[in-house]
Amino acid sequence: MADVSNKALRKVRRARPLLGTFVEIEAEARSGADLDAAMEAAFAAVAEVHRLMSFHEPDSDVGRLNREAHLRPLVVHDWTCQVLQAAIELNRRSGGIFDIAVAPILQARGLLPCFDEHAPTAAVTRPDGIELLAGNAVRFRDPDVRVDLGGIAKGFAVDRARDALGRFGIVSGIINAGGDLLVFGGRAQTIHLRDPRDPRRLICSIALSNEALASSARRVDPFRSAGTDDTAVIDPTTGRAATMLAGVTVRAPSCMIADALTKVVMVSGTDADELLTHYDAGALLVEQGGDIQSTSNLSDAINRAA
Amino acid sequence: MTQWIRYTLPAAAIITAAAPAYAMRYLSIEEAQQQAFPKAHFTEVQAGRVWKAEAGGKVAGFFVFDRVIGKHLYIDYAVALTPSGAVHSVEILEYRESYGGDVRSESWLSQFNGKTSASPLKINGDIRNISGATLSSTHITEGVKRILATYGGRLK
Numbered sequence: 001m002a003d004v005s006n007k008a009l010r011k012v013r014r015a016r017p018l019l020g021t022f023v024e025i026e027a028e029a030r031s032g033a034d035l036d037a038a039m040e041a042a043f044a045a046v047a048e049v050h051r052l053m054s055f056h057e058p059d060s061d062v063g064r065l066n067r068e069a070h071l072r073p074l075v076v077h078d079w080t081c082q083v084l085q086a087a088i089e090l091n092r093r094s095g096g097i098f099d100i101a102v103a104p105i106l107q108a109r110g111l112l113p114c115f116d117e118h119a120p121t122a123a124v125t126r127p128d129g130i131e132l133l134a135g136n137a138v139r140f141r142d143p144d145v146r147v148d149l150g151g152i153a154k155g156f157a158v159d160r161a162r163d164a165l166g167r168f169g170i171v172s173g174i175i176n177a178g179g180d181l182l183v184f185g186g187r188a189q190t191i192h193l194r195d196p197r198d199p200r201r202l203i204c205s206i207a208l209s210n211e212a213l214a215s216s217a218r219r220v221d222p223f224r225s226a227g228t229d230d231t232a233v234i235d236p237t238t239g240r241a242a243t244m245l246a247g248v249t250v251r252a253p254s255c256m257i258a259d260a261l262t263k264v265v266m267v268s269g270t271d272a273d274e275l276l277t278h279y280d281a282g283a284l285l286v287e288q289g290g291d292i293q294s295t296s297n298l299s300d301a302i303n304r305a306a
Numbered sequence: 307m308t309q310w311i312r313y314t315l316p317a318a319a320i321i322t323a324a325a326p327a328y329a330m331r332y333l334s335i336e337e338a339q340q341q342a343f344p345k346a347h348f349t350e351v352q353a354g355r356v357w358k359a360e361a362g363g364k365v366a367g368f369f370v371f372d373r374v375i376g377k378h379l380y381i382d383y384a385v386a387l388t389p390s391g392a393v394h395s396v397e398i399l400e401y402r403e404s405y406g407g408d409v410r411s412e413s414w415l416s417q418f419n420g421k422t423s424a425s426p427l428k429i430n431g432d433i434r435n436i437s438g439a440t441l442s443s444t445h446i447t448e449g450v451k452r453i454l455a456t457y458g459g460r461l462k
Contacts, residue, residue, distance in 0.1 A: 014332050015398035017383070017443040017450075022398060024330075036341070179437040194438025202436075215437045249437060273308035282308075296309040304313065 009171070014039055018046050019154050021178025025161060027170045028186065038168030042161040042175065049157035052077050053149045055103065055112055065138055066103070066146045067115075073137040081136040083149055083156050086256060090152075091127060094264045094275055099125055099236040103146035109241075111232055112148060120144035125236045151233075155214055155259025158182045162255075175255075180214040182255045190303075196247025196286050203286065205303045212255035216262035217247035233266040242266040246288050251298055252281035329402040335384070338397050339369050342386035351461065358461070365389045368461045370453050371399075374445040379403060385450055391459035396450055 012035045013026040025042050029035050054060045058067070061080040068074055076084075090098040104123045106112040124142045131139045154177050161175045162182050172185030183189045188209035195203040196217035206213060216233055218241070233242045248265040252258035257279050265272045265283050270293065276283055282298030294302060333341065339348050339357065343366045346359035351368070359366040368387040373380045379402035386394040 013330070015330070015401060017396055017398065017446040020447075021443050022401065022446075024398075174435060176435060176437075178443075181435065181437060189435055191435045191437050194436060196438065199438055206437075213437050217438065247438070270310050273310070277308050290314075292313045293310045294313070296311055299311045 010035055012036075012039060014043070016043055016046075018043070019050050019157060019177055021154070023157075023161075023178070024176045025165075025173065026175075027165050027173040029168070029170050033169045035168075035170070038165050038170050041164040041168060045160040045164045046157045046177070049079060049153055049160060052080050053083065053153040053156075055148045055150060058115065062147060062149055063115075065140070069138055070140040070143040070145060073131075073133050073139040075135060075137050078136055079156070079160065081132065081138070083152055083256070084130060084138060084147075085132060086156075087149070087152055087260070088130060088132070090260050090264070093278060094268075094272075096125060096127060096236055097264045097267050097272075098151070098260055099123070100147045100149055100151065101125055101129055101145055102234045102236050103148035104144070105234050105236075105239050106148060106150075106232070107146070109232065112150075120146060123236065123239065151263045152256055152260040154178070154180050155212065155255035155257070158212065158255035158259075177255075180212075180255055180259050181208075182212040183208045184210055193249055193284070194247075195290075197288070197290065203292070204284075206249070206251070206284075206298070207301045207303070208251065211251055211253060212258040213249060213251050214255060214258035214262050215247060215249040216266050218243060218245065218266070233263050235267045244269055245285050246290075247286045249284045250276070250281055251283070251301070252279055257281060329400065331400045333384075333397060333399050335371055335399065338384045338399055341397065342369055342384070342395055343367055356457065356461065359386075367394055368457065370457060372449050372453060374449040376401065376403065376445060381446065383446055383449065385453050387453075387457065387461070391454070391457065391461065393450060393454065396446070398446075 008031045009028050010031060011026065011028045015022050015024040023046050025039060027035060027038055052061045055062050057063055061076040064074055087100045102123050103112060104120045107114050107119055108121060124144045129140060129142050129145045131141055133139060158175045158177050158180055162184055165173055174183045174189055175181060188207045190205050191208050191213055192202045192205045195201040235242050245266055248262050250258045250261040250265060252261060261279060261281055264275060269285060276295060282295040284292060284294040284298060286292055343359035346361040346366045348357040348359055351358050355371055357369040359369055367389055370385045370387065373382050381401050382399040384397050384399055388394050
């Protein structure tokens with residue numbers, strides 16, 4: 001497809017069902033690089049994040065933590081520890097708006113499964129509820145702490161897939177986990193944005209290069225609100241779903257940060273500007289009436305003709 | 307400090323800008339078979355649906371082609387099973403999606419009937435990357451469970 005003089009580039013695009021969504025990876029490499037092995041490694045990284053951080057799997061790090069971390073410190077995978085660390089920092093910097101401890105609210109709303117009859121009915125949102133100890137050990141300070149990494153792990157998985165591709169000498173590519181995506185190397189890519197109020201339509205497009213983009217919408221599933229494993233966005237300060245905006249899209253240097261910040265912007269709207277600036281991120285907000293607001297650092301990349 | 311810029315979109319502009327549909331073809335059945343079981347020889351066990359993979363005189367596994375309805379249109383995918391009937395890998399072969407109001411029309415849908423991934427659809431090639439709220443892959447998960455219930459451990 002893309003032949004550049006005598007340095008032939010080969011491009012491969014694949015998709016697998018992972019993380020409860022469709023993960024699509026496109027990679028471009030000069031002849032000689034092992035594209036198939038790179039693809040396998042990238043998908044394996046995503047599958048590993050899924051295995052470690054799924055709320056639904058009792059044997060995942062998240063499942064073990066929710067069951068036992070209030071009894072004794074548990075050693076988790078380095079990746080789980082990294083995500084917890086980032087989540088705790090985001091919680092602090094967002095004044096508690098980003099909170100992985102909203103799991104009980106999502107369980108009560110039927111958006112996450114309940115495994116035990118003693119499931120807490122309210123979220124424990126104290127900022128020091130999760131304690132990170134030396135050697136990747138984690139302890140919960142309250143027996144009712146339950147964490148769900150659904151608001152951040154997908155972006156983290158995309159970042160790990162990008163690392164995996166880099167180790168195989170892939171020069172450029174795009175990793176898209178159901179709309180949370182990252183573009184690296186090479187030229188800018190055009191990303192079309194769904195209208196969160198009617199996902200069959202596109203609202204605009206954004207040019208992206210060497211950056212990540214993630215979106216959240218008020219609807220749990222863009223086409224079918226019931227029966228999905230996806231998480232809604234909860235305002236931890238009220239315990240209710242964020243309803244101010246129809247949807248948001250965040251551009252950031254890493255997909256984990258983009259993914260997590262969509263949840264904060266869904267709740268805080270334009271008040272999230274300082275946090276966005278701190279993380280070198282930009283945002284696009286879609287209001288219920290269809291008006292769009294974007295940060296000035298993103299406006300040049302937006303093409304409203306979709 | 308970040309500044310916010312407001313745009314007002316005329317509703318009509320959104321509709322006219324939207325493309326009717328797009329399809330992404332990732333792998334043909336043959337390519338997916340080679341991907342799942344490199345260098346294996348494939349024998350059709352059930353026409354167009356199940357293949358046995360053999361390598362070095364031994365059964366390497368089974369390859370099952372299936373199709374589920376995505377949001378409005380079909381998603382073709384393949385499940386590779388180990389000789390004992392466990393899932394070895396799941397690959398999407400072709401993904402189709404539609405926009406706009408054309409979806410309910412029978413004649414419009416009928417263009418997809420009988421298509422296999424060997425006859426790729428390219429409806430709108432320039433929409434390749436989409437962001438928005440996350441799409442659920444629940445139907446694929448259910449499809450894989452169905453395949454396991456039907457074939458897991460029963461293929462020889």
